Amino acid sequence: xxxxxxxxxxxxxxxxxxxxxxxxxxxxxxxxxxxxxxxxxxxxxxxxxxxxxxxxxxxxxxxxxxxxxxxxxxxxxxxxxxxxxxxxxxxxxxxxxxxxxxxxxxxxxxxxxxxxxxxxxxxxxxxxxxxxxxxxxxxxxxxxxxxxxxxxxxxxxxxxxxxxxxxxxxxxxxxxxxxxxxxxxxxxxxxxxxxxxxxxxxxxxxxxxxxxxxxxxxxxxxxxxxxxxxxxxxxxxxxxxxxxxxxxxxxxxxxxxxxxxxxxxxxxxxxxxxxxxxxxxxxxxxxxxxxxxxxxxxxxxxxxxxxxxxxxxxxxxxxxxxxxxxxxxxxxxxxxxxxxxxxxxxxxxxxxxxxxxxxxxxxxxxxxxxxxxxx
Ligand code: NAD
Numbered sequence: 001x002x003x004x005x006x007x008x009x010x011x012x013x014x015x016x017x018x019x020x021x022x023x024x025x026x027x028x029x030x031x032x033x034x035x036x037x038x039x040x041x042x043x044x045x046x047x048x049x050x051x052x053x054x055x056x057x058x059x060x061x062x063x064x065x066x067x068x069x070x071x072x073x074x075x076x077x078x079x080x081x082x083x084x085x086x087x088x089x090x091x092x093x094x095x096x097x098x099x100x101x102x103x104x105x106x107x108x109x110x111x112x113x114x115x116x117x118x119x120x121x122x123x124x125x126x127x128x129x130x131x132x133x134x135x136x137x138x139x140x141x142x143x144x145x146x147x148x149x150x151x152x153x154x155x156x157x158x159x160x161x162x163x164x165x166x167x168x169x170x171x172x173x174x175x176x177x178x179x180x181x182x183x184x185x186x187x188x189x190x191x192x193x194x195x196x197x198x199x200x201x202x203x204x205x206x207x208x209x210x211x212x213x214x215x216x217x218x219x220x221x222x223x224x225x226x227x228x229x230x231x232x233x234x235x236x237x238x239x240x241x242x243x244x245x246x247x248x249x250x251x252x253x254x255x256x257x258x259x260x261x262x263x264x265x266x267x268x269x270x271x272x273x274x275x276x277x278x279x280x281x282x283x284x285x286x287x288x289x290x291x292x293x294x295x296x297x298x299x300x301x302x303x304x305x306x307x308x309x310x311x312x313x314x315x316x317x318x319x320x321x322x323x324x325x326x327x328x329x330x331x332x333x334x335x336x337x338x339x340x341x342x343x344x345x346x347x348x349x350x351x352x353x354x355x356x357x358x359x360x361x362x363x364x365x366x367x368x369x370x371x372x373x374x375x
Contacts, residue, residue: 004066013319021327029342132325138179154188172256254291277305286310
């Protein structure tokens with residue numbers, strides 16, 4: 001069986017499989033075709049892939065010959081018609097928002113797994129690409145803020161006087177938020193954190209953050225550890241609290257999200273307008289509308305000296321390790337799909353396989369996506 005890896009299109013620098021990943025797939029009795037130069041921007045050369053046992057081929061060969069195609073987000077709708085019948089496509093296809101892609105797979109006879117759909121369970125942790133990429137985003141967000149801020153992060157007591165440490169507010173303590181706390185604390189910033197899930201309070205405190213909370217948040221055990229939408233009354237109280245704490249902060253890192261939904265607006269224009277000039281807001285939720293009302297996706301907006309940075313692909317700025325993490329997650333997932341003779345064996349009784357499957361033989365399998373597409 002042939003597993004093919006596509007080169008991503010710029011500005012994406014990552015690659016879906018590393019040379020180490022090739023070795024793991026060859027150990028599973030598979031052949032690996034890698035599109036020429038696929039790893040260049042992530043600092044993995046064709047030579048490294050060849051040494052690991054892959055063949056470097058053209059894009060057309062990957063698309064027309066592979067039984068499983070691995071990608072991050074490079075597959076174009078126009079290329080779908082050239083895939084091998086019955087192919088298995090694995091990537092991050094953004095199915096909550098990219099409905100055209102889902103529609104173009106419907107009725108195609110292909111099977112597709114979208115890695116954003118991996119359930120957030122303990123068993124699936126080693127395949128959780130969203131968590132891997134959010135770890136990178138949380139880390140890079142803090143570094144970006146440190147470079148953009150006209151101040152030090154740590155406290156300094158020097159002959160030139162005492163410099164106060166940076167005050168940071170982090171909105172959302174999921175994977176990105178927790179990584180941001182850890183990185184900011186290492187750089188010496190003082191960190192306050194807000195989340196609607198009280199379950200994260202201890203984790204925040206153990207990383208050295210101060211947890212601020214609003215009483216009365218709606219939580220739902222059935223939401224798989226994710227936040228749920230809140231009542232109007234709660235949102236009003238939350239808005240007041242965030243306003244007060246943002247005004248005391250030099251940096252705000254916003255990471256709040258509810259999967260598959262538009263990001264909640266937590267930083268209103270009037271809050272940003274009242275923040276001190278020179279402050280920095282990093283909005284990691286930019287691609288789903290942003291947590292800040294001023295955010296523009298993949299742009300930096302400056303409002304009376306406050307910088308609002310809305311980059312939405314930090315992992316691509318750290319392509320070597322981002323590719324390593326993505327590749328390891330994919331290989332762990334592929335181990336569930338490939339039997340010891342090196343053939344595809346899809347066991348839909350397995351909750352990870354069922355939960356991650358977007359389309360099987362042209363039919364939508366994932367219940368959440370089915371629901372969205374029926375609307
Ligand atoms: P996550 O689901 O693990 O965490 C999100 C957190 O937000 C949760 O703890 C949730 O409880 C909290 N939250 C939800 N609604 C809230 C509200 N109203 N107020 C306060 N907290 C609220 O998500 P994650 O994996 O940490 O990702 C965080 C964000 O980073 C997402 O928007 C994701 O798309 C984004 N992301 C951005 C990049 C980038 O390069 N910019 C890369 C990866 C991920």
